[in-house]
Structures are given as C-alpha cells and as structure tokens.
Amino acid sequence: MPKGCLVITVSGLAGSGTTTLCRNLARHYGFKHVYAGLIFREMAREKGMSLEEFQKYAELHPEVDREVDRRQIEAARECNVVIEGRLAGWMVEEADLKIWLDAPIMERARRVARREHIPVERAFVKIAEREKDNRKRYLNLYGIDVEDRSIYDLVINTAKWGPGGVFNIVKAAIDHLYPDGDAGSG
Template identity: 85%
Template sequence: MPKGCLVITVSGPGGSGTTTLCRNLARYYGFKHIYAGLIFRQMAKEMGMTLQEFQKYVELHPEIDREVDKRQVEAAKECNVVIEGRLAGWMVRDADLKIWLDAPMMERAKRVARREGISVEEAYVQTAEREKQNRKRYLNLYGIDIEDRSIYDLIINTAKWGPDGVFAIVKAAIDHLSPTVTRGNKN
C-alpha cells in the first residue's frame, strides 16, 4: 500500500454511531465512505420491503449478503477509504485499523427511535430482533460470531463520548498510525 494510504473499517450494532463516525472521517480526511447498510436498505426499498421483511428474505437468499460483502472487499482495494458494515472488519482482513463501536442496548434503541421516528420500545424490539437474526445469519453464512471482538484494534463505548469525543479518539489512532495522512489528503 502506498505511503499515507489507509483502509479503515468501522463496525457496530444499529444505533452505535458508525455512520456518524464514518461521515466525520470522510469529511475530515477526504476518505471515500463505503456503507454496507445503505446498500442493504436500498435493496430492500427496490424490492418494496421493509428492512425487517428484507432481513427475513435475505436469510433465505444468502447471495445478497455475499454481494454486499464482496463490494466491501472490492472497496478495500482503494486508497484512503473508510468501510462501514457489521462484517467490515471480518471481510477486510488486512485493514489498517479495525474499529468496533458499541453502546448499551437502551441507548442504541433511543438513537434508533429518533432516527426512524418510532417509539423507543419499538426500536428496542426491532434492534434486538435484528441483532439476533444477523448473528444467526453470519454464523450460518460465514462461520463468523459477530460477538467476537478479538479482531478489532479499537473498541469504543459511544455512550461515554459524544460524536466529537469518538471522532477525537479515532483521529488520534489514525494520526498515530499514519502521520502522512493529512486532512483532505486523497493520495
């Protein structure tokens, strides 16, 4: 990989702050942002399904997961990219920095409720069900236990720091890893 070229993965459950962090990294460093969740949501919309319906559909059609994951691996061949996805750290094995974001379930449910315009109770149930389905799917499809955090270089509880604090922690890690990657450097 060329000097000053980084591939960063950001993973975590719904409502943990992965999208916020990735957008901030992309904006600050000029990194390209690849978002597996957006691809997944667009596919659900194209099929006229809710996210929950599509999740169940995908359980019976593993080729969809494989396609989304393949796109992440392809994106990792680029320079200065941040790849966001539940399995990004697992799929992009040689990433320079693998980050896992998390927060207590109730905090994440509150964030999802605000984002989706639903009640906290509904968000809690949907999030818990989605995580259960994802864990089962990833185990069946790849033999990956999404609860295994051993592959991550940096694990952050986003309930302890707001978006700016999380960004500051990750920025310090990036700057330590590669001082030649500077703000807006797209080399």
C-alpha cells in the same frame, strides 16, 4: 490528511454511531465512505421490500449478504476509504485500522427511536430481533460470531463520548499510527 493508501473499517450494532463516525472521518480526511447498510437498503428497495421484510429474505438468500460483502471487499481495493458495516472488519482483512463501536442496548434504542421517529420500546424490540437474526445468519453463512471483538484494533463504547469525542479518539489512533501524515502503501 494521511498520504498513501489507508483503509479503515467501522463496525457496530444499530445505534452505536458507525454512520456518524464514518461521515466525520470521510469529511475530515476526504475519504470515500462505503456503507454496507445503504447497499442493503438499496437492495431492499429494488425488491420492493421493507427493511424488515428484506432482512427475513436475506436469511433465506445468502447471495444477498455475499453481494453486500463483495462490494465492501471491492471498495477496500481503493485508497483512503472508510468502510462501514457489521462484518466490514471481518471481510476486509487487510484494513489498516479496524474499529468496533458499541453502546448499551437501551442507549442504542433511544438513538434509533430518535432517528426513525418511533417509540423507544419499539426500537428496542426491533434492534434486539434484528441483532438475534443477524447473529444467526452470520454464524450460518460465514461462521462469524459478531460478538467476537478480538479482530478489532479499537473498541469504543460510544455512550461515554459524544460524536466529537469518538471522532477525536479515532483521529488520535490514526495520528498515532501515521505520525508523519503518511499512511504508507496500505
């Protein structure tokens, strides 16, 4: 386990494997896992809305995104935390390691279909619409283009490796950054 204070962000589109990686990192290193998607889903439940309804609501109410982002930034003040969210890499500027996970949209649609027990075609349409809406919302709210990967230290196509392989790549990056197991002071 790295000593000191380590903050890692993991971002990616639906079905790219962000949650799996974050759970594996949290379990292996004993990190706290902060999940922007869970915060968003909890806020949707609080409003009595489906995820799709709340997504549309959030487009018209920028305070939703700002609250999710505020909670991510707050979590980054802690040590040994992995923060998962589409904008986590952008919001947590001082992160020690920023990771973007990607996979072709059909692969991601298959994963989402399995996870949500829906047809692949429906998953494809659902994530394509959501990504289009999110991209527009993030551009309008923050001027951030989620397709810009230039801020990330590590970009991984998860279609090429299973969850264990992705974890091993990230673990190797952490071990390379902190070969003596010392994450420094953050």
